[in-house]
Amino acid sequence: EAAVTQSPRNKVAVTGGKVTLSCNQTNNHNNMYWYRQDTGHGLRLIHYSYGAGSTEKGDIPDGYKASRPSQENFSLILELATPSQTSVYFCASGEQGANTEVFFGKGTRLTVV
């Protein structure tokens, strides 16, 4: 089974601070994703990547940056965290192709106070 590991699992940040969420996958998948999960909104795509060095904007990229320094690692960066970014964040990975399964990490619960 595909392994996607997120760190940290829980984070409390202060408003205006910088937050980095990390994700590592060990299955050599080309595609990686960052989603946030909020009640009533489901899973919304923030950024995604086709491979090392690439990042693409998803549906809600404002206030977030992403970095894909290697095939295995994909980070989500909040330069100036705001309380509206309090959420559960999921990283996922998958092979190329519209019909392929996406594998999720266990999520990071971020609270911005």
Place this chain on the structure above:
Amino acid sequence: GDSVTQTEGLVTLTEGLPVMLNCTYQSTYSPFLFWYVQHLNEAPKLLLKSFTDNKRPEHQGFHATLHKSSSSFHLQKSSAQLSDSALYYCACNNAGAKLTFGGGTRLTVRP
């Protein structure tokens, strides 16, 4: 861009009754459709998927038929179990990378 609509945010039913969770989509092209399930404190995981019109994939007692004429991919099960209580997401992908999810339906099955 693509969009997925799940009309029910919450569904509560009694064990043994049939389950039907609605999903409709809008897409420029002919996408792949997916159902993902997320149990409490777990990661979402694939339940089933389809691309072929009027074909009915099944998994763990659940099935869903893709109807391209109505842009629908409703999830069904003949008899709900307590262990089916979870958050269910419908999703579509037609561009190879961008997987778009609906708002999710929380299913609660009571004894």
